[in-house]
Amino acid sequence: MISSVLVANRGEIARRVFATCRRMGIGTVAVFSDADANSPHVAEADAAIRLPGNTPAETYLRGELIIAAAKAAGADAIHPGYGFLSENADFAKSVLDAGLTWIGPPVKAIEQMGSKVESKKMMDAAGVPVLAELDPAEVTESMLPVLIKASAGGGGRGMRVVRSLDQLEDEIAGAKREAQSAFGDPTVFCERYLETGRHIEVQVMADTHGTVWAVGERECSIQRRHQKVVEEAPSPLVERVDGMRERLFHAARLAAEAIGYEGAGTVEFLADEKGDFFFLEMNTRLQVEHPVTEQTTGLDLVRLQLQVAAGKALPAEQPALRGHSIEVRLYAEDPAHEWQPQSGTIHKIEIPQTTGEFTVLENAGVRLDTGVVDGSVVGVHYDPMLAKVISYADTRDEAAHLLASALQRAKIHGLVTNRDLLVRVLRHDAFLAGDTDTAFFATHGLDTLSAPLVSDADEALSVVAAALAESAANRRAARVGAGLPSGWRNLPAQPQLKSYESRTSGTHDVRYRVTRSGVVVEGHDGLTVVEATPTHVVMTEPNGPQRRFEVARYGDLVCIDSALGPVTVRRLPRFIDPSAQVAAGSLLAPMPGSVIRLGAEVGAEVTAGQPILWLEAMKMEHKIVAPAAGVLTELNVTVGQQVEVGAVLAVVENEESK
Template sequence: MIRTVLVANRGEIARRVFRTCRDLGIATVAVHSDADADAPFVRDADRAVRLPGSSPAETYLRADLVLAAARDAGADAIHPGYGFLSENADFARAVIDAGLTWIGPSPESIEAMGSKIRAKELMADAGVPILSVDPQSATPADFPLLVKASAGGGGRGMRVVDDPADLEGELTAAAAEAASAFGDDTVFVEPYLPTARHVEVQVLADTHGTTWVVGDRDCSIQRRHQKVVEEAPAPNLAPPVRELLHDAARKAAEAVDYVGAGTVEFLVADGHEDTGRVHFLEMNTRLQVEHPVTEAVTGLDLVALQIAVAEGERLEAEPPASTGHAVEVRLYAEDPASDWTPQTGTVATFDVDGSRFEGPSGAGLRVDSGVEAGSVVGVHYDAMLAKVIALGRDRRSALRTLEGALRRARVTGVRTNIDLLRAILVDEEFVAERVHTALLAERLAAWTGPAIDEPTLQRHVLAAALASARTATAGAAVLARIPTAYRNVPSQPRTRAFRHGEQELSVTYAARGASLVSDALDSVHVVDATARRVVLDVCGVRETYVVDVRDDAVDVTGPAGTTTLEPVPTFVDPADVVAEGSLLAPMPASVVSVAVEQGQEVSAGQTVLVLEAMKMQHTITAPTDGVVGELAVAEGTQVESGAVLAVIESTTVDGANEGNP
C-alpha cells in the first residue's frame, strides 16, 4: 500500500497528482529547482526537497537527485507526471531497484515505445498501420516531410521540410534541439500530412491482463506541433474509423505488455468517411497532458487508477461509457501574433473560475493551473500556465461554456494566448467539426486579429486613463482631496495615450464639476471612476470595467474581455532610444549559436543568431539587406528581453544622399 508519493515533476501536473493523493489520504513530496522555490506546487505538497540549480538538466532531469530526495523525505512511490523523466526507462528501473513503487509502465514497455523508430517496427509487426520515409532515399515526390525527435515530444526537435534542398539542414537543427530537450539527438522522418487529423486513444491496463480502451480525443489544433485545443470524444469520426482506432490502440498496448495509463497517437485521413485511413504515430507511456477531457466524459480519476494499478489492484472488465463532450484549451504565456514568442514576467492577476464540473446538468468548468497571482514565469520551463476544461451535454454547449469562461477570465502581467483560444472556439470551421492539423496555420491571421472592435477598445482606453488618474491622485496627499483632472483652466481637458500592440491610442477627458466626462467618445458618459473600477454609460447601457494599474501596464477587463495597455510616456528617456537596425531579444533567452560576424554582409531573412527559451529555439533573422555593424552577443550569452543582440546597418542609400560623406 502506497503511503507517500514523490512527484518527479513541477507545475500543474504536480498539483494535479497532489490533489488526487490528498483525496486518497496519501502523503506528498515535491521536488523543486531554485527557480520554483516559491511555486504553488511546492506549497501544495506535505514536504518539499530542493534540487540545486534552475535549468532542467541541473534539477528535474537528475535522476540521482530525485531518488535521493525520495529517500530523504521518506517517499515509498514516485509518480513521474509528464515530460522530464516520465518516459525514461533507466529512471523507472532505478526507482524499482531502489525498492520504491514506480507509478507507471514497466521499464521494458517504456524502452519498447521510447524509441519512435523501434515503436514503428513493433507496431508494423502487430498489424498496426504506420508512416515512414528513409531520408537517404527520399524523392521530391515524398515531400513535404516531417523530421521528428525519436526520444521526445511536445513539438521539440520537429521540423516540416517542404524543399529537398533544406532536408539536411533541418535534420541537423532538429537533432540539436532534440539533444537539448531530451539528451538524445536521434531523429527520423515521415510523410507530412498537413490536412490529416491528430487523434489519440487513452488506454489503461493492470497487471492481471485487463486492458481498457478509455475513449478517444482529437488534438488537431496545434501550433509548432504542440497541442493547443483537445476534446473528447473526437468529433466527426465515422464509426468504422473509431472502431479501427480503438482496435489498433489495444493491439499497440498488448504488443508491449503495457501496464498503467498510456496514450496511443494516430494520424487520421478522411476520418468522417467509413473508408478513412489510420496511421500510428507514437505511444506516450505516461499520463497525457490532455487527460482531463477523458476524465470529464467518463467520470474516472486516471491518477487514482494509476496508483491503484501500481498497488496491484484489478480493473473492472470494461471502463465506464462516455457521456457528454469535453473541450480543453492550453493557456500559454506567449504572443501568437509574434511567432509564438514565449513571455516572461510576474503574473499580476490569475482569475479563471473553476468548479470541477459541479452543477445540476453535470456540466461545468475545471481549471488545472501551475500558477497564481504573484507567480513568476521564467525562461527555464514550458510556457503553459494552465489548462481550462469545459464539460457539456454536447459539443456546442461545451464550447460555449469554455469561451464564456475565457471571456470573463482575468490573466494579466504576462501576455497570453487567451484571445486566440477564444477565436478558435467560435470559429465557424472549428464549430462545424472541420478540424485538421493545418487549420490553425490557415486561420492564424483571423484568430490573431483584433479581439475587440475599435469603439470597445476606445472604451477600454478611457477606463485605463480614468483609473490611472485616480491612482495617481490617491498617492498624493493634497491631490487626493481634489477632483481628478482638476485644472486652473477647466477648459483644457487632459489627454492620455496608451499602446496596444502596434497601435497607439489616446483619449481625452475633463472634469465637469465633481464628475468626469469623456470629450472623445460620443454617447459615452462616466458614471463612476475609481482606481479599480470604472462604470460607463454607453447609449443608455451601463458597462463595468475592472482595472489594474501597474507601473508599466494597465489591465482592463470589461464585457468583451481583458485588454492590456502600455502607457505612452509624455517624454522619452534618451537612454531608452536604440540605434536604427537593432535586433532586440524578444524574450529572456540564451544564445545557442551566432551565424554571422561583425562586418559581414547579410541578406534580408538571413539567420543572424539562434536563441533558446522555454526549451524551444527561436531564429533571429536580418530584417533587411545590410552589414553587421555591431554584434553584441556570443554563443552562450544570457540575454534579457529587449537587449540589443546585433545592429544591421542598411546598405540601401537614399539617392538624394549618394556621394555625401
C-alpha cells in the same frame, strides 16, 4: 499499499497528482529547482526537496537526485508526470532497483515504445497500421514534405517539417539539438508528412491481471509547432465515421497487448477524413490532455494509475462515455509573432465560471488545472504553459461556447498569452462544424485567429476607462487644503492628457476635462461617465448600453477587463528619456535566453528574414531574423551568452536607417 508519492516533475502536473493523492490519503513529496523555489507545487506538498540548479539537465533530468530525494523524504513511490524522465526506461529501472514503486508501465514496455523507430516496426508486426520510416540519407524530392521527429520524446520538441532538400541537413541538426536539450537523446528520424491529417489518440488503461481498457478517444488536431493547443473528447471525426471508434479501440488494444502494457498510456494515430488511420507513437505515460477523458468517463486516471501500481485490478466493465469536454492550453506566448514565449510575472490569473480544480466535474462547468497563481514568475527554463482550461457539457456546442466565454472573461494580467487565439478558435465556424485538422492555423490564417478580441473602437473606449481610473487614483492619493482634491479650481479646467501604448494598435492619447456637469472626453462626444474610481469605471455611450470596466495597474502596465474583452496597455511617461531610445534596425531579444548559434558576421549583407542568430529558451529554438535587407553593422553577442529580454542583439542598417 502506497503511502507517500514523490512526483518527479513540476508545476501543473505535480499539483494534479498531489490533488488525487490528498483525496486518497496518500502523502506527497515535491522536488524543485532553484527557479521553482516559489512554485505552488512546492508549497502544496507535505515535503519538498531542492534540486540545485535551474535547467532541466541540472535538475528534473537528474534521476539519481530524484531517487535520493524520495528516500530522504520517506516516499515509497515515484510518479513521473509527463515530459522530463516520464518515458525514460533507465530511470524507471533505477526507481525499481531502489526498492520504490514505479507509477508507470513496465520497464520493457517503455524501452519498446521509447524508440519511435523500433516501436513502429513492432506495431506493424502486431497488425497496427503504420506510416513507413524514411532514412534521412535517402530522402528524395518526390518524398517531400517530410517530418523530422525526436525518437525519445514528444511535445513538439525536435520536430521539423522539411519541404526543400537543401534545408534537410540544417533542420536535422536543429532537431537533434532540441531533442538532446529536452530529452537527453539526440536521435531523430523522418517520415512522410501529411499536411492535413487529423490527430486522434486513444487512452488505454491496463492492470497487472490482463485487463486492457480502451477508455476513449481524443482529437488533438489543432496544433502549433506540432504541439497540441486544443484537445477534445470525443473526436468529431470519430463520431462522424461509422465503425471508426471500434477499429481505433481494437488497434489501441493490439498495441498495448503487444508489449504487455500496464498502467495509463496513449496510442496516437494520424487519420484522414475517410477514417483511415496510421500509428504515430505510444506515449507510455499520462498525457497533458487527460482531463477531457476524465470528464467524459467520470474516471480519475491518476487514481487508477496509483491503484494499478499497487497491484489492484480494474473493474470488469469500463464506464460508458458521457457528454463532451474540450481542453485548451493557455500559454505565455505571442501567436502573432511566431509564437514567441513570454517570461515575467503573472500578476493575476482568474478564470470565471470555474467549478473545480484538478477534479472530475459531475455537471456542466469549467475545470482549471494550473501550475501558476497570482504572483507566479514564468521563467525561461521550462515550457510556457500556464494552465489547462477544460469545459464539460452535454453537447460539443455547449462545451465550446462555455469555454470561449470563460476565457474571454478571464483576468490574465502580466504576460502576453494565446487567450485571444483560443477564443477565436472555439468560436470559429470550422471548429464548431468539427472541421479541424493539423493545418487549421494555416488554413484559416494565423493573423486572423490571433487578432485581439476587441475592436479598435472598443480598445479606445477601454483606454479611456484606464485614463479616468488613473485620474481618480491620483485625486485620491493627493489631497490638499481643507479636504479639496488636488487640482481643484473654480475656473474652467484645461484638457488633461494621458497616453498609453498598445502592442497591436499603437499610441492612445486620452484628453479629458472635468467640468461642473461631468467629465468630457475629446473624441467621445456624448459619453457619460457614471462612476470613476481607481479600480473601476462605469460609462454610457450615446444611445448605447451602460458598461463597466475594471482597471488594474502594475507599475506602467494597465489591464482593463470588461464584457467587450480584455485590453492591456502601457502608460507612457510624459517625458521620454533620450538614452532609452533604440537605433533603427536594432534586433531586440524577444525573451531571455541563451545564444546557441550565429548566422552572419559583422559587415555581411543580409536579406529580409535571414536568420542572424538563434536563441534557446523554454526548451525551444527561436530564430532572430533581419527585419529588412541591409548590412549587419553590429553583433553584440557570442555563442553561449545569456541575454535578457529587450537587449540589443544586433543592428542591421539599410538605406532608410542611414
